[in-house]
Amino acid sequence: MKDALKGRFQSFWEDEVISSSIYADVAKKVKAQSSLFNSLSEIERSHAVLWANLLKNFYGAEPKSSIVLRLKACFMKFLIHVIGFKLTLKMFELNEMKAVKEYYQLLSNPSLAGYRNEILALVKDEMFHEIEFLKQTIGYKREIEGLKDALYGLLDALVEIEAAVIGIASLLPNPIIIGLAGLISAISGTFSMTTGAYVSSKSEKIIYNSKLEEIEIRSNIERDSVSEEVIEDIKSSTSNESVLEKLTQLLKHDEGLAKKFYILSKIGSPEVALEDPMVAAKNAAIFYFLGALAPIVPFFLGLSGFHAIILSITFTIIILSIASAFVAVVSGTSIKRKAMETISITLLATLLTYIIGTLAKSLLGIEI
Secondary structure, three states: OOHHHHHHHHHHHHHHHHHHHHHOOOHHHHHHHHHHHHHHHHHHHHHHHHHHHHHHHHOOOOOOOOOHHHHHHHHHHHHHHHHHHHHHHHHHHHHHHHHHHHHHHHHHOOOHHHHHHHHEEEEEHHHHHHHHHHHHHHHHHHHHHHHHHHHHHHHHHHHHHHHHHHHHHHHOOHHHHHHHHHHHHHHHHHHHHHHHHHHHHHHHHHHHHHHHHHHHHHHHHHHHHHHHHHHHHHHHOOHHHHHHHHHHHHHOOOHHHHHHHHOOOOOHHHHHHOHHOOOHHHHHHHHHHHHHHHHHHHHHHOOOOOHHHHHHHHHHHHHHHHHHHHHHHHHOOOOHHHHHHHHHHHHHHHHHHHHHHHHHHOOOOOOO
16 A cells, blocks of 8 residues: 555655746746745645655655656746746646645545644645635636637637648649648638627627626625525535635625625626627637648648648647647646547548548549
8 A cells, every 4th residue: 555655655746846836936927926826835845845754754765856857847837938827827726626636535545644634734725725726716717718719719720621631632632722722711711710709709798798787786685695605506516624614714704706606606707708709709710710720831832742741730730739738728627638639539530531532532533
């Protein structure tokens, strides 16, 4: 049993060291929340000490700061500077939720009975982080959801246009004509996505505003019952008494937060629903068209059909991997699973259209 814990202790220590370093870096970047992130950095450092002590006491080993660990920390810091503070908060929120679950499982391990209080304190710290992030992130759900929708548009374009140009490439030998056909498909798809995003966003806004007005009236008249209803909703969604107790205290002393929770539970996030239809349409157009360019650019480079196809697929896979990673972060899913899922679907669609094109060329006797 103990041997099975060694790898987990090392992994937990690495996660805490990286988190501490990242929190400190974010504190320098985001002055308004610097005290919060400096505090979180210190807490994570103390957690790393606990896991290091457990490694030493159980196995007589010291945790090692490998080159891979340093590279991972550097990459995470670089990613934070690229994706910005808001996505950083979302990423941290997901990490803290995962840590709470993993650490909580250790409380029932008989080998760690002597360290139960220390691990319990660590779990409580992580729950505090989760609550802090919840309070911080409520105000920017619209931007997170908007980015996610835009990235889905990009992924959609990559899959559709890649499959289309490869299918056309199985029929036509001229790469320029293939590229032009792909470009026309991209432009028509962009118009379609833009129109759909505008109409959808505008309809959601009208419906949401109507429901929001009703809820605003009730939350202002029946404040106590609203807080109680929110607490009951939270009770039905969590069995963790510590989390429930902390959230209950927050809601009782913060009417504004209770109101936000109530709105979220009844009709969803107002920040998401109240997105400007023009902004939604613009984001859909930009991301879809940018995604559509990757598969067709190689055909305009004067390469032969085969080389253009290989380069097109390569470009598509690279961009799919990057976009899938961002979607996974904002959706709370596994980056690896999301990337593999999206790439597999794209390659399958591409293969099928290539086969269809080849069969059509053979059966119909098309010679160009």
